[in-house]
Amino acid sequence: MPFPIYIGWGLLAPVCLSLFYGSLSYPAMKALGYQPNHSVRYRISVYLFPMLLFLGWGMFNIPLPLVYILAFLEKVFRIDRKNMGHTKELILVNLSHLTSMALHMILIGVFSLILRMPMNELLRQPFWRILTICSVLAANSLLTLLIPHTDIVGEVFRTQAESAEVRPFLIFLWFCNAFLLVDSVLCISSIDWRLLPLFLVGSTVLLEFYLIRFLKHLYNLLKEHYVEEEHRSLMKKLEQQKQDAAKLRSRSERDPMTKVFTRRYVLEQTEFLLKAKKPFSFVYLDLDHLKQINDKEGHEAGDLYISRFAEEFSRMLRKTDIFSRVGGDEFVVLLPGCEEEKAAERMEAIRSRLSEEFHPPYSFSYGIFYVSGRNAHSVEQIFRSADLAMYQDKQARES
Template structure:
């Protein structure tokens, strides 16, 4: 056939659709992780190669295998400045290129059957070249438009496209592209067999069928792996959160200086014992010499005095007893299962031994109250009564 050069208005179809595909393609590539410069020159560098190539194919009948090879090389050129791993990039390019040329060849075969025109003669006609490439550009525009909305697919592709499961499939994609490239030779071959378009359509559809099956299977594997990693990450975050919460609870329950429990913890435990209606006594303690030590030797010496008292006094307590610092030189002791008389006896014994064993003596005043088992008793009331009892003890000791 004579070589036909077409320069009509129909060339506006590949030009316009290529420009639109360039706009939509940038959004799709951004969703896939491509790093792109937002400048007019960067956009022109991306859109000019396919625009010129598809327009040139509308003008003259470039052999179909050459068109496909140039299209593939153009997609690879987009990766030159993109910060994307080679495995992930080749994986994405192979899938998109394979799908595009498969749909294009199926469309050529369908048009050939519909017009009863051999495929090689069909491609010599500018109308059919422009119609087929225009249809493929429209399909790619729709895919590029929808791709950023497929968040689950994009997330799995971002995180799992470089996993070991994708490498055998990547080899299969290379094979499929080579197979379709060889099949494209049939579109330009001068073969008079009428069923050649049927053979081309059937072989391409069969290949696409297996490709879709493999893709579904691969996506299932990658999605399961992604969910496992997400689950593992959530478990780690939960463990870290629980650890942080435990540390915060520990900090709020322990006095930073002395290492004994805090006022808040003592009040919580008192409320618990009141609610459970268990017998217990609460001892309110006030150190005797802290102010003098602070005035004479400084607050650092006073802090050491507090720490020493907490350590030595705590050594005399039982395991279930709750020892807490509630103020500067004030402490409380919760004695579960202990009557007021028993608690007073124990405190007097501890005070006597600590006064005799240390110099300056670790002496203190204390007041004891036993919580009643009536529902009207409150934490504040129990603390108030023991505090009053402590002041009475302090006054009696100062007078003696």
């Protein structure tokens, strides 16, 4: 009878371990960048097919190369190509299958050497078939359990698996899988050579050694690329944050309607000049006749009048001057390094020009408070003094 059947309680071991291994595959695959769904196809490939395959191998002495081929096809069937890059998919399938085959064949060779029994005779006994496959399932389960906790390894694999550096490694994996599949024929052959198991174990271990070296070199290379990409991504985020912060700062510093500086900004700059003990003139402005415009033409016309005044007034200032809106129709001009007499001449010239060159004319009253840099004043005192001087100017012009 070429395929004697084994029925016994020992078959529960590969069944339970294959189901346990299948239950661990979802978080492991997710950690490696694959998002498996819970479709019927996925459940069949993860739970039902491996269980039936290992159960069948425990019951029947199915040729080992055929078992490996079926296990490989099961892994291919499990992957949904729509959710994963082609290179990443092939690496995941080939690497997991290769490590399982290598461990299994090493166990077969080691047990054969210990028992001094030919490998084909060893595999005819259900106990050793079940023991070797259960050992592989247990080792794979432990490795699968550790994968979600290796964050950096998973991140490197997720982000770099499609890079050009991976292509030679994928070719090497194909070669290793084919090499071990051919070697598996030795496990079922009837070659009468006592050192055959040692040859099988030695060649498989040597192949795994080169695989680990290749993996380590590739990982270091991909990790370096990953760190570089993370650095570039971080720099982009920092630059974007700087731009966002600059936009927010600009919005907080500029009056929405007139686009000139805000009250808060001019007070901060005044405080800065005071602390630096630098001379400046603080000019307080108030538009004339705005109430009449609002009453006669409406508040929209009044807002337009304020905006146009701010635009035209700004054009007549120096780049170092700070012009801000501090109230409805009230403005402040900060003139660094400008003495009171010079500031008054400039304000008179601007007022004359705005009233003569534009229709309707822009009319305003102003008050100046000069800070020499040596005298001690608070921002509030400067503000009140310039405001009082502005009202005196308004009263003098209206009388």
